Amino acid sequence: MILSLMELRNFRKHINTNLRFSEGLNYIVGGNGIGKTTVLEAIYLMCSTKSFYAKDFEMLNFNASEFEVKGLFNGITSDKVRVYYNSAESKKYYFLNEKLVNKSSDVIGKFPVVTLTPDDHSITQGAPAERRRFVDSVISQASKAYLKILIDYNRTLRHRAVVLAKLSERIIPSLLDELDAWTENLINNGAEIISHRKNFINSFNEYLKQSYYKIMGNDELPEIKHQTIDVDDSDNIKMKLTELIKQNKDNEIRRGTNLIGPHRDDFIFEINGINLKTFGSQGQNKTFQTVLRFAEFFYLKDITGNTPIFLLDDVFGELDAFRASKVSEYLKEVGQAFITLTDFANFKYLSKSETDVVIKLQGGEPVYV
Numbered sequence: 386m387i388l389s390l391m392e393l394r395n396f397r398k399h400i401n402t403n404l405r406f407s408e409g410l411n412y413i414v415g416g417n418g419i420g421k422t423t424v425l426e427a428i429y430l431m432c433s434t435k436s437f438y439a440k441d442f443e444m445l446n447f448n449a450s451e452f453e454v455k456g457l458f459n460g461i462t463s464d465k466v467r468v469y470y471n472s473a474e475s476k477k478y479y480f481l482n483e484k485l486v487n488k489s490s491d492v493i494g495k496f497p498v499v500t501l502t503p504d505d506h507s508i509t510q511g512a513p514a515e516r517r518r519f520v521d522s523v524i525s526q527a528s529k530a531y532l533k534i535l536i537d538y539n540r541t542l543r544h545r546a547v548v549l550a551k552l553s554e555r556i557i558p559s560l561l562d563e564l565d566a567w568t569e570n571l572i573n574n575g576a577e578i579i580s581h582r583k584n585f586i587n588s589f590n591e592y593l594k595q596s597y598y599k600i601m602g603n604d605e606l607p608e609i610k611h612q613t614i615d616v617d618d619s620d621n622i623k624m625k626l627t628e629l630i631k632q633n634k635d636n637e638i639r640r641g642t643n644l645i646g647p648h649r650d651d652f653i654f655e656i657n658g659i660n661l662k663t664f665g666s667q668g669q670n671k672t673f674q675t676v677l678r679f680a681e682f683f684y685l686k687d688i689t690g691n692t693p694i695f696l697l698d699d700v701f702g703e704l705d706a707f708r709a710s711k712v713s714e715y716l717k718e719v720g721q722a723f724i725t726l727t728d729f730a731n732f733k734y735l736s737k738s739e740t741d742v743v744i745k746l747q748g749g750e751p752v753y754v
Contacts, residue, residue, distance in 0.1 A: 524581055
């Protein structure tokens with residue numbers, strides 16, 4: 386899959402910007418605040434229906450009442466995407482081949498996208514929720530069935546939390562019946578989520594090791610461990626979930642919150658058997674974050690049969706010359722990628738082939754080098 390053209394209108398600082406892209410590496414170069422990351426944000430928006438860090442109204446130019454992002458994707462077929470936001474309605478519309486798409490779940494996975502940004506430090510160094518979000522985002526792009534289960538599970542958690550909060554104030558028989566119904570949903574969907582995550586980690590670890598080897602050789606061996614209910618198959622997961630929720634029912638009611646389920650899972654990242662979050666250096670953390678995204682790229686490519694779009698925002702400035710050179714070489718195996726830089730001249734270790742393009746943003750029309 387290739388993104389060949391994109392138009393931005395009143396999208397942050399881009400009042401009227403038209404871009405054409407190479408099938409290879411697209412280096413987007415410019416000073417701070419010129420709108421480099423915005424280009425990646427617009428691509429991500431078309432692929433996922435949302436920004437990777439902002440709310441809809443925050444993407445609107447200060448002097449405008451609406452924004453529009455258009456793109457042309459070429460693969461087995463050609464697909465036109467249009468995203469339109471109107472501030473008066475406070476609503477965003479997503480059009481695929483001129484047809485309105487009402488659910489984000491109908492878009493996610495159609496245009497696989499992998500994004501590496503400085504905020505990825507939260508995956509290896511942040512709270513368990515960040516690691517769950519990473520794992521869920523990868524599986525969801527590969528499996529619409531998983532995405533549906535995850536959406537249902539999160540809805541169940543919200544409703545069940547409301548019931549538990551009410552029960553914490555007063556025990557009412559009708560509420561206990563309602564709790565039992567939501568609990569059944571939690572167990573069924575929760576068991577499926579845990580099973581999917583277990584299978585994913587078993588497969589994904591191989592991609593992780595292959596990508597890590599490309600950058601660091603045999604010096605370090607990475608691994609992800611899934612910290613969850615300690616059982617093997619789906620039937621046992623369901624039985625164990627049922628048992629644990631039954632044991633913790635009174636405690637859940639007393640505290641008014643969901644205590645048991647895959648929303649409590651964590652994923653432990655290790656290098657040579659050592660916990661990365663606890664003992665890893667900054668360089669190791671950054672390398673691991675980078676490798677995670679390469680592994681995600683090749684995993685999605687194999688599972689979906691569709692080549693993802695790779696977005697790298699201000700990554701090379703955080704890597705030493707050795708790692709940056711290795712990442713640059715590895716990018717040649719990716720295909721189309723979009724890479725933001727402040728100044729291409731300062732990165733002599735980055736290679737540019739005939740299929741690559743440097744796009745300089747200078748506040749007006751982009752300049753192609």
